[in-house]
Amino acid sequence: MTRVAVDADRCVGHGRCYTLAPDVFDADEVGHSIVFVEDVSGEREAQAADAERNCPEDAITLSP
């Protein structure tokens, strides 16, 4: 399992994560990212990794 976290101080709402990884991230009411599945594996883990690589603000971290 991999743990997903978003640094709310860094997120400014590019929205790349919830577009690329809709099974892991969602948008809050201002369009910033929220993690709705924190521990991921398999397809969700692949999605989360994709989101992490594509965040322009380096706001997403994946940890074991």
Added chain:
Amino acid sequence: MTEADGFVNHTVAGLAEPQPMYKALRESTPVFRAPDVVVLSRLADIEMALKHTELFSSNMDAVDLGNIRPLIPLQIDPPDHAKYRRILDPLFTPREMARREPGVAQLVNEMIDRFADRGECDFHEDFAVPLPCTVFLQLLGLPLEDLDQFLEWKDGVIRPEGADGYEGRHDASAGVAQQIYDYFERAIDDHIAGPRDDVLSSLIAARIEGEPLTRHEILDICFLFLIAGLDTVTDSLDCFFVYLARHPDHRHQLVEQPDVLPSAIEELLRWETPVPGVARVAMQDVEVGGCPINKGERVSPLLGAANTDPAEFPDPDLVDFRRNPNRHRAFGGGPHRCLGSHLARMELRVAMREFHRRIPDYEIKPGTELTYTAALRSVESLPLTFPVPVS
């Protein structure tokens, strides 16, 4: 005059293919001192400047559009900036934009109906200009017959006639700016009298810590919308369709693999960077890449150069519709990241999908010489020819 000097005439001259110049700047003078602005072209420096608004402010000294108060939220820095974004961001989320998508799709098809049978169009004049302006009027809840007036105004403040360099800009655009304020004064009155489901009514109803926005605040937001929301999508459409007309393989990929569209849009945003640079002003003496920048100097982080920096993008000159990762900065970054990015993406997605569904093959009319506009990259005219679709 060096090559770079010629390029950096008031940040960016209207170049058809600016990418080689971005590369030259990045490699020779990544912090480039032009007569009235310091241009940043390395991604790391640009990212730093966009994040650190206490060093590089986006306030009224950064760019003059004839406005008499700061545009909200562009010309307000953190911490006050956040309170405005908290009420504005919800109006432009992907979810909110999805709600508007069917209406935009209908509009796009009505526009295509007007020229599909002719086998030719001026893409700029017939599509790229009216689409975002009409969407804007609908979104704000303004009469569609005001379209031509809006087009005149946005050009009047973005590309004022007779403005020579930075200093002449205010006088050249102040008259038009006043007309814009007056127009929105009346529009606000109209919406107070009759609220409806549109952005202007939402602004009137919005509360920050229990208090409504002042009349000035609403005006300053509307002014910003007008300059930020109309031209930029026109620029993007122009840039994208020129690219696709000239690269049939890429166009065929869009037609044959419709699932590639969202990431193709991100890649075209990266490669073309329709808004090639943004404007900042140094708030204190500061050093970037070993070069001193003085307090009060204007600074332009060149987003187009960031988007082609090999430090971030392997093989940056390759346009790959499936590029992944693609952390482009076409919408900027940091606190002032483009408020309307999800609106822009939705408009671009619908326009590209519907246009290519109906007109998959087109070319630029032979003999056409494209003229790109300075600062924001539109073309003055884009004549396309195509086989008349069989209905």
